[in-house]
Amino acid sequence: MEQANKDRSLVSKVMDGLVTGIVEEKYGAILPPQDVLSKEFDVSRTVMREALSMLLARDMLDVRPKIGTRIRPMSDWRMIDEDVVNWRFRAKPDPLFLRDVIEFRILIEPRASAQAAARGSAADIAAIREAFEAFRAIQPGESSYQAADELFHARIMVASGNQFFKQMAAIIRGALSTVNPIVNQKDGLWERAVSTHQRVLEAIERRDPKEAEIASLAMIDYATEEIGNKLTSEPSERG
Template sequence: MELGNNKERSLVSKVMDGLISGIVEERYGAILPPQDVLSKEFDVSRTVMREALSMLLARHMLDVRPKIGTRIRPMRDWRMIDEDVVNWRFRAKPDKTFLRDVIEFRTLIEPAACALAAERAGAADIAGIRDAFDALHQTSPGDSGCQAADSLLHTRILAASGNQFYQQMAAIVRGALTIVNPLLNQRADGWSNVVAAHGRVVEAIERRSPADAQAAAAAMIAYTADELNRALATESAE
C-alpha cells in the first residue's frame, strides 16, 4: 500500500526510527506490542503504523508469527546491505562477536578495494582521496568533523575501486568506523597511528601500486583489530 503524501511518508520514517530505538534499547522484549497499542504509543494511524512495520519486515528485522505476534528477529538476521539497517544496527551497543564480524568484513573488502583503486582510479579520484586524507590529518579525535573526514576518505577509496559491489559496502564501512574509532582513540598515540596507517594506503594508491595499497590496508585493519582486542581486554579486567 502506497502512502498518499509526503506528510504520511515522513510520519512513517519517524515511527520507524522510534521503533528502532525501542528495539536496540530492548524496551520491547522479544515480541512487539499489537499494532493498535503501537499506534496509540506513537499517536499515528494504523495505516502509518502498518507501513512502518512492513518496512522493517522487508529488512528482515521483524517476523510475523500466527498466534504469537510480531517477533523481533536477531540482529544477525537484519539486512545489513541496506544502508538504513546498517545505520540502525550500529546504533546498538556493539558486542565482541559483532566487532569480530566487522573486522573480518573490513579485512575481506577494504584491502581488495584499495588495490583496485591504485589500479583504476582516475586523476580526479586520487585528488579527492588526497584531499580527504589531508582533511583527516588536520583533525583530532575531539573535533566534530573527525568522524566525517575518516568516513569520506574510506568512501572515496571504495568509490575509486570502480567495483559497484565494493561501492555499495561503503555504508557498512562507515558504520564500522563509528564504533571502532572511539575505542582506538582511548590510547594517547592511537589516533596518530591510525592517521599514519591511512597515509600509507593513500601514498600507495597515488604511486599506482596495487600490492602496496592492499598490504597497507591489511596492516591498517590488523592494527585496528589489535587495538580493539586490547581495549576490550582492558574493559573486561575492570
C-alpha cells in the same frame, strides 16, 4: 502528492522510532500489538502497518500466529540495506559484532584499495588525497574527526570502480563509527592512524595495487589489536 509525501515521511519517522526502541531493548522479544503501537506513536493503524511491513521486509521482524510480532536477532537483519546498516550500528557493540566488523573490513577494504590504485581516475585519487589532508588536520575528539575519517574510506570505495564496493561504503562508515571510539582511547594511536592512512594513500597515488592492499591491511590491523581483548574476554553466542 503532498499528502503522499507527508505519509512517507511519517512512516519513516515511525520506523526510526521503532528501531530506536528495539536497539535500546525497550520492547523485549515481542513488539506490542499494532493498536498499542499506533497510540504510542500517535499515528493511524495504516501508517503503523506500513512501518512494520518495512521492517519485516528487512528481516528485522517475524510475525507468528498466536505469538505476535517477534523481534529477530540482529544477526538476521538485512545488513546490505543502508537503513538497516545505520540502525544496527546504533546498538551497543557486542564482541561477536566487533569481530564480524573487523572481518568484513579485512575482506573488503584491502581489495578496494588495490582496485583504487589500479583503476581510480586522477580525480578519484585527488579526492582521496583531499580527504586525507582533512583527516590529518583533525584530532580525535574534535567534532569533525569521524566524518573526515569516513570520507577518506568512502572515497577509496568509490575509486575502486566496483559498484558493489560502492554500496558497501555505508557498512564501512558504520564500522568506523563503532571501532574508532574504542581505538582512539589510547594515547599515540592518532599518530599511528595518520601514518597508516598516509601509507594507503601514497600506494594508491603510485598506482601500486599490491602495496595499497598490504597498507590497507596494516591500517585495519592497528585497530584490531586494540579491540582484540574485547573480542576474547567477552565470548558470545550467535543469536
